[in-house]
Amino acid sequence: MTETAVDLRAPELCGPGHLACQGCGATLAMRYALKALGERTIIALPACCWSVIAGPFPYCNLGVPVYHCAFETAAATASGIRAGLDMQGIEDVTVMAWAGDGGTFDIGLQALSAAAERNENILFVCYDNEAYMNTGIQRSSATPFSAWTTTTPESSPKADRKKDIDRIMAAHSIPYCATASVGYPEDLMRKFLKAKGIVGMRFIHVLAPCPAGWKMASDMTVEIARMAVESNVFPLYEVEDGVRYHITYHPKRPISVEQYLKVQGRFKHLTPEMVAQFTAEVHERWDRLQRDCASS
Amino acid sequence: MVTTKVLMGNHAVSWGVMRARVQMISAYPITPQTQIVEELSEICASGRLDAKFIKVESEHSAMASVIGASAAGVRAFTATSAQGLALMHELLHWAGLGRLPVVLVDVNRAMAPGWSIWSDQTDALSQRDTGLMQWYCETNQEVLDGVILGYKVAERVRLPLMLVLDAFLLSHTYEPVEVPDEESVDAFLPPYRSEYKLDLAKPAAFGPLTSPEHYMELRYRQQLAFEEAVDVIIEEGKRFREAFGRDYGLIECYRCEGAEVAVLCAGSMTATARETVDQMREEGKPVGLIKLRVFRPFPTAILRAALVPLKKVAVLDRNISAGAEGIFAQEVKAAMCNVPSAPEIHPYILGLGGRDITPNTIRTALETTLESKTRNDIPIWLELKE
Numbered sequence: 001m002t003e004t005a006v007d008l009r010a011p012e013l014c015g016p017g018h019l020a021c022q023g024c025g026a027t028l029a030m031r032y033a034l035k036a037l038g039e040r041t042i043i044a045l046p047a048c049c050w051s052v053i054a055g056p057f058p059y060c061n062l063g064v065p066v067y068h069c070a071f072e073t074a075a076a077t078a079s080g081i082r083a084g085l086d087m088q089g090i091e092d093v094t095v096m097a098w099a100g101d102g103g104t105f106d107i108g109l110q111a112l113s114a115a116a117e118r119n120e121n122i123l124f125v126c127y128d129n130e131a132y133m134n135t136g137i138q139r140s141s142a143t144p145f146s147a148w149t150t151t152t153p154e155s156s157p158k159a160d161r162k163k164d165i166d167r168i169m170a171a172h173s174i175p176y177c178a179t180a181s182v183g184y185p186e187d188l189m190r191k192f193l194k195a196k197g198i199v200g201m202r203f204i205h206v207l208a209p210c211p212a213g214w215k216m217a218s219d220m221t222v223e224i225a226r227m228a229v230e231s232n233v234f235p236l237y238e239v240e241d242g243v244r245y246h247i248t249y250h251p252k253r254p255i256s257v258e259q260y261l262k263v264q265g266r267f268k269h270l271t272p273e274m275v276a277q278f279t280a281e282v283h284e285r286w287d288r289l290q291r292d293c294a295s296s
Numbered sequence: 297m298v299t300t301k302v303l304m305g306n307h308a309v310s311w312g313v314m315r316a317r318v319q320m321i322s323a324y325p326i327t328p329q330t331q332i333v334e335e336l337s338e339i340c341a342s343g344r345l346d347a348k349f350i351k352v353e354s355e356h357s358a359m360a361s362v363i364g365a366s367a368a369g370v371r372a373f374t375a376t377s378a379q380g381l382a383l384m385h386e387l388l389h390w391a392g393l394g395r396l397p398v399v400l401v402d403v404n405r406a407m408a409p410g411w412s413i414w415s416d417q418t419d420a421l422s423q424r425d426t427g428l429m430q431w432y433c434e435t436n437q438e439v440l441d442g443v444i445l446g447y448k449v450a451e452r453v454r455l456p457l458m459l460v461l462d463a464f465l466l467s468h469t470y471e472p473v474e475v476p477d478e479e480s481v482d483a484f485l486p487p488y489r490s491e492y493k494l495d496l497a498k499p500a501a502f503g504p505l506t507s508p509e510h511y512m513e514l515r516y517r518q519q520l521a522f523e524e525a526v527d528v529i530i531e532e533g534k535r536f537r538e539a540f541g542r543d544y545g546l547i548e549c550y551r552c553e554g555a556e557v558a559v560l561c562a563g564s565m566t567a568t569a570r571e572t573v574d575q576m577r578e579e580g581k582p583v584g585l586i587k588l589r590v591f592r593p594f595p596t597a598i599l600r601a602a603l604v605p606l607k608k609v610a611v612l613d614r615n616i617s618a619g620a621e622g623i624f625a626q627e628v629k630a631a632m633c634n635v636p637s638a639p640e641i642h643p644y645i646l647g648l649g650g651r652d653i654t655p656n657t658i659r660t661a662l663e664t665t666l667e668s669k670t671r672n673d674i675p676i677w678l679e680l681k682e
Contacts, residue, residue, distance in 0.1 A: 042494050060501035065494040067367050068503035073360035080364020083348040087319040087370045114353035
């Protein structure tokens with residue numbers, strides 16, 4: 001894999017005038033992603049916050065072609081776009097499916113898994129805000145254990161752990177899987193640049209905090225995105241061909257999981273037992289990641 | 297040059313797809329559609345057709361990927377049946393309102409439960425309001441021609457098309473089919489070019505959030521396209537006749553001159569009805585046949601003109617809108633309700649779930665209608681077991 005220089009001053013393809021909420025992490029994710037990918041990109045965009053953020057007809061804040069598609073079809077639609085371009089001899093374009101966690105972990109998973117099995121030459125990106133934010137903060141299978149959402153009230157918070165989508169995708173043995181965070185733009189852009197240079201199915205999972213859904217101040221997005229990484233709640237790593245694990249950022253002074261949880265209103269009801277269970281799960285996943293890195 | 301081949305309906309589809317130089321195919325297997333997929337896989341693998349074939353995990357993804365390819369600017373195709381078509385339902389709206397000229401072949405089959413693989417048109421008619429043209433085929437020749445003519449019309453009016461052939465009665469039945477050569481099809485159907493596609497030189501968003509200020513106009517333009525399609529089907533049908541010798545209108549009137557009663561139907565039972573009408577004419581009975589080939593756009597004006605000289609029309613429905621009646625009968629009644637000299641409409645339900653439709657079945661409908669002294673508004677179920 002060739003490393004390519006990250007240029008934060010690359011042209012803006014995610015313009016102003018969008019409809020995102022203040023402090024939206026998903027908007028940062030798109031901005032950095034398009035800086036890395038450049039203008040020869042076509043986006044398949046299923047139902048998600050971004051189908052609103054991009055702007056209503058006749059406006060669009062993105063400088064690349066966008067095809068709005070059905071909720072569960074991002075991977076299939078992108079596969080079709082790729083086939084259409086290939087048949088016209090257009091091979092230097094990145095076809096990117098850009099879905100939220102609902103369109104990736106839940107309703108979109110069947111088509112995503114099938115596209116991965118076929119090793120489609122597409123880049124599938126999940127910007128993960130850990131709930132159905134576009135419809136008003138309902139739980140998804142990306143919602144963490146114990147979190148409040150409008151369908152997992154404080155009296156009965158989410159009882160199940162977050163689905164481990166990265167390992168599910170890596171298990172398809174696709175050429176490239178990565179996690180990224182809007183708190184680390186250079187790491188994120190480096191992964192998009194790397195993905196751009198790979199032929200075949202690529203999957204990037206970007207943690208994109210949502211101030212409204214996480215019940216946090218809108219100027220805390222970047223800081224909380226960083227805390228997720230520094231606490232090992234959301235490690236930054238990549239997996240090549242499903243087997244070569246590599247952590248791309250090691251927290252130098254790790255913070256406690258509790259510190260990450262307590263800055264967000266969606267976790268304010270947590271009992272010490274819930275914090276302990278949450279922490280145990282984070283440690284378990286981190287240990288397993290370390291083992292996979294050591295053995296690959 | 298024309299080669300006559302003995303083809304089953306499903307293979308007539310694949311030959312049509314090959315001759316139309318479809319560039320992208322995506323499909324999921326379902327009985328009785330499977331041979332279309334099998335033969336197209338072989339045709340693509342052998343290089344006889346330069347197309348990308350995406351073998352997806354569901355009909356939902358089949359239609360989604362066909363939509364993606366069409367939006368990217370290539371000619372795209374898929375085929376399915378019954379439950380598969382129902383699974384595609386959401387995407388049919390996306391193709392319809394997205395104004396993408398894809399061709400979908402539905403080998404129509406009854407809906408479960410109980411599981412049935414046999415013919416019934418309720419699956420296709422359940423998709424009536426999704427914004428796809430719907431054409432029903434009587435013969436395997438019409439199937440092959442329908443794919444080629446279908447792309448021509450679809451691409452001119454920017455509407456998707458569902459081409460319907462009956463399970464087993466056409467899909468698995470062998471008939472002689474004239475297969476035109478590549479050059480003459482290329483001359484009739486040039487490569488697909490779309491002004492509106494995913495174009496890096498002109499970045500645009502397709503299908504974005506649309507406010508109440510704009511949505512109605514999208515629908516209105518879609519409606520205008522369907523209205524335009526009526527004329528385009530006639531026009532391209534004539535061109536098709538000039539090129540290949542066969543004419544296809546929206547309806548066909550068979551032995552309607554001097555007829556008092558006509559049977560109106562769609563699909564493979566039309567061939568049976570044709571035979572029955574011939575026999576009854578020989579017996580001196582004043583009967584005729586109206587074949588409804590194109591159901592969407594609905595040929596209201598053409599149908600009115602054809603029906604007005606008749607006293608009675610027996611509408612044969614191999615489908616049912618549960619709680620109402622047969623769908624063709626509903627539509628024909630709706631088309632005729634404001635026509636002062638409209639004939640009586642006599643609705644019949646028959647052949648559901650693949651039950652055989654014989655000349656006797658059609659004869660019963662025609663004779664019952666001929667002899668009826670009253671306007672019979674409630675559908676009669678033919679050959680229903682006690």
